[in-house]
Amino acid sequence: MTEALTRVGEIRTQIATLQDVAAGRTTATAGTATATSAATQQNATQFASALAAATGTDLTNLTAQLPGTPAPGVTTTQPLGGVVGAATTTGTGTATSAPASTDAGAAKGQQIVETAKEYLGTPYVWGGESLAEGGLDCSGLVHLTYSRHGIDLPRVARDQMREGTTIGSLAEARAGDLIIQRGGKHVGIYLGDGQMIHSPRPGKTVEIASITDDRVTTIRRILD
Incomplete structure (x- = not known):
């Protein structure tokens, strides 16, 4: 020992x-x-x-x-x-540690939402795409909002629904995505938490409404 x-x-x-x-x-x-x-x-x-x-x-x-x-x-x-x-x-x-990442698309989407909210209460006017026309229709609201951020989208909902990439469900959607309804006859901008902002129909004004997947034709992401 x-x-x-x-x-x-x-x-x-x-x-x-x-x-x-x-x-x-x-x-x-x-x-x-x-x-x-x-x-x-x-x-x-x-x-x-x-x-x-x-x-x-x-x-x-x-x-x-x-x-x-x-x-x-x-x-x-x-x-x-x-x-x-x-x-x-x-x-x-x-x-090493995982590098911090930023999502520029998500940040831009939130800016889109804030811009769209500026038009809350604006009357629905068929074909309207500027306040100079007295109001906005659904695709006019989308077109005007995105154009203020330098993004040129088609004018009508049926063409807007072909832009960007498809998102599978509201669970995957984020602020700024386009919500297409009624087979392409209606469009709004997703806010998050099951809500969108849109210009619904004559006699109404731009408003925030609740939505569910069964009322959505497709979701399109414009901002990567």
């Missing part, structure tokens, strides 16, 4: 020396680095064997190693000296 513990102490001293050398080195050739790694692994194995002999504990599955010399199948670094530090890294050894 005494001899084993003495051997453990010697090995620990050797490994500490190797760590100091590795920490102070600023440049190294590939051959030197490989030799250092092999020597470190050999000493680590000897350390584990000696400690097993001294304590009677099977340490076959425990790999003690210097930082930067992982054993096969080991993905965390376990520094010698009894303190284990774990860190998940990329193949280059540098920790």
Whole structure:
């Protein structure tokens, strides 16, 4: 037992020396680095064997190693000296995180919605596409709103329903998407939360209304 513990102490001293050398080195050739790694692994194995002999504990599955010399199948670094530090890294050894992303289309869609709300209370006028005409029809509201943001859409609902990309359901829709109803005879702008803004029919004004999937012909996303 005494001899084993003495051997453990010697090995620990050797490994500490190797760590100091590795920490102070600023440049190294590939051959030197490989030799250092092999020597470190050999000493680590000897350390584990000696400690097993001294304590009677099977340490076959425990790999003690210097930082930067992982054993096969080991993905965390376990520094010698009894303190284990774990860190998940990329193949280059540098920790990474998912880059923050912004959705310009969603932000623009919200701007579209805010513009459309400026026309709440505007009378329905068939064929109307500007306030100079006294009011707006459904596609006129869409056309005018988008044009104020530099987006030129077709004038009538049946053509607007062919623009952009198809969205499968209201659950996937976002503010600014076009809501097409009655087979292409009516259009509004989605606000979110199951609501759209539209100019419904003669005698009505631009308003916000609740909608459900069963009342939607298609949903079109203009802003990617």
